Amino acid sequence: MxxxxxxxxxxxxxxxxxxxxxxxxxxxxxxxxxxxxxxxxxxxxxxxxxxxxxxxxxxxxxxxxxxxxxxxxxxxxxxxxxxxxxxxxxxxxxxxxxxxxxxxxxxxxxxxxxxxRRAERAVYRFAGWKLAMKTRVLTGPDGAATRLTAGEFNLLAAFVRNPQHVLTREQLLGASRVHDEEVFDRSIDVQILRLRRKLEVDPTQPKLIRTERGVGYVFAVAVEVV
Missing domain, CATH: 3.40.50.2300 (Response regulator)
Structure with missing residues (x-):
């Protein structure tokens, strides 16, 4: 059968x-x-x-x-x-x-x-920040907008959709890809560094995006979807 x-x-x-x-x-x-x-x-x-x-x-x-x-x-x-x-x-x-x-x-x-469609319209809140998926605007705790490149936005979107879960470098590379030719071995680390500089109080002691050595990165804060 x-x-x-x-x-x-x-x-x-x-x-x-x-x-x-x-x-x-x-x-x-x-x-x-x-x-x-x-x-x-x-x-x-x-x-x-x-x-x-x-x-x-x-x-x-x-x-x-x-x-x-x-x-x-x-x-x-x-x-x-x-x-x-x-x-x-x-x-x-x-x-x-x-x-x-x-x-x-x-x-x-x-x-x-x-x-x-719901995900595209969602607004994610975390640690005083707000990320609006439809407008692609990141707003800080002070109410000011923070500019993100396309790759940084895609990377942050992957994090807020999977909070407190370890994401491998390969998963994040795929999520942050804008054009195939832009993806190279260390590009994810460069974009993580840029995001930390924009999000973290002290980028050298990150509280939001933490490194899981030998595995990848984890978005270590609670995320609320509104």
């Missing part, structure tokens, strides 16, 4: 990874990120609901569960409560399955687009 479903989706333009169990699924997701998971609740030695529990919140991936035995209502209810976005009951038609896949993907993309 896995091959039947996979072949049908490929035929209709999808790129499909196939996995026989949760270990193979994790390996497939690490190799190639997905936009949707179709999860059969009958996995032989594994319980599909347990797999769904472990997926809870992972990358906000939408999940369609496939139930059998006439579609036990308990399995459907538990699956939906655990975060599944839809369910299909065996036996099912491939055209119905395709329609459900497309519908779930449309809803997921709509939710992501709405989240992006």
């Amino acid at each position: 896995r091959d039947l479903i996979g072949d049908y989706l490929v035929k209709h333009g999808f790129d499909v990874s196939r996995a026989a169990d949760s270990v193979a699924m994790k390996r497939a997701l690490a190799w190639k990120p997905a936009d949707l998971i179709m999860l059969d609740l009958q996995l032989g030695e594994e319980n599909g609901l347990d797999v769904l529990r472990k997926l809870d919140g992972e990358d906000d991936l939408p999940v369609i569960i496939i139930t059998g035995n006439g579609g036990e209502e308990a399995d459907k209810v538990v699956g939906l409560e655990l975060g599944a976005d839809d369910y299909i009951v065996k036996p099912f038609g491939l055209r119905e399955m395709l329609a459900r896949v497309r519908a779930v993907l449309r809803r997921a993309e709509g939710a992501r687009a709405a989240a992006r």
